[in-house]
Amino acid sequence: MLLTEVLWVKPGAVNPWVIVDAAMNDLARVAMYDAWHDFEAVRPTGEKMIANVAGPVCESSDVFAKGREIDVVRSGDLAIFRSAGAYGATMASTYNSRPLVPEVLVSGDRFEIVAGRISAEAIMAEEHVPDWLK
Numbered sequence: 783m784l785l786t787e788v789l790w791v792k793p794g795a796v797n798p799w800v801i802v803d804a805a806m807n808d809l810a811r812v813a814m815y816d817a818w819h820d821f822e823a824v825r826p827t828g829e830k831m832i833a834n835v836a837g838p839v840c841e842s843s844d845v846f847a848k849g850r851e852i853d854v855v856r857s858g859d860l861a862i863f864r865s866a867g868a869y870g871a872t873m874a875s876t877y878n879s880r881p882l883v884p885e886v887l888v889s890g891d892r893f894e895i896v897a898g899r900i901s902a903e904a905i906m907a908e909e910h911v912p913d914w915l916k
Contacts, residue, residue: 784809784866784883785824788859789838797849798833802861805837806844807877809863809870813843820864821846823853830854839878871897876905 786804793799811817821835831854837844846863855861871885885897 784819784863784870786861786863788855788857788861790857791833791855794834798831800833800835800852800855802835802837802846804846804863804883805839805878805880806841807839807875807880808837808883809846809866810873810875811869812846813841814873819846819866821850821852822862822864823855824860824862826853839880876900879905879909881905 784804786802789801789803791798791800806813809819812819830851832849833847833852834845834849835847835852837846853861871883874882876882879902881902882897882900884895884899887894887896
């Protein structure tokens with residue numbers, strides 16, 4: 783699964799938009815081929831809403847769900863995308879200089895980070911402007 787934080791819920795023309803901190807670079811399957819990933823609150827209240835779920839990258843394909851029944855969430859809530867699967871991390875990228883999410887292996891009440899986050903600073907350190915463009 784992919785753990786994400788709700789940044790804000792903003793009104794939409796028909797349904798509200800739930801904006802999360804995960805983006806299309808973290809879970810590319812939706813943008814690439816309209817894959818379905820269940821979206822659930824980590825601490826559901828039992829209330830449901832019809833909403834769109836989108837990431838913070840300013841791209842029209844940074845949308846995880848449209849017009850979907852989901853748990854009611856608010857800014858600061860944690861939520862998960864189910865079935866992100868092994869390919870979630872394999873297909874992830876540093877698009878828009880966004881850091882990769884860390885990968886965590888969980889077994890019961892034990893967990894371990896098995897692939898750390900690459901910082902934005904490390905990504906930017908590898909990006910160079912040619913002298914002839916300065």
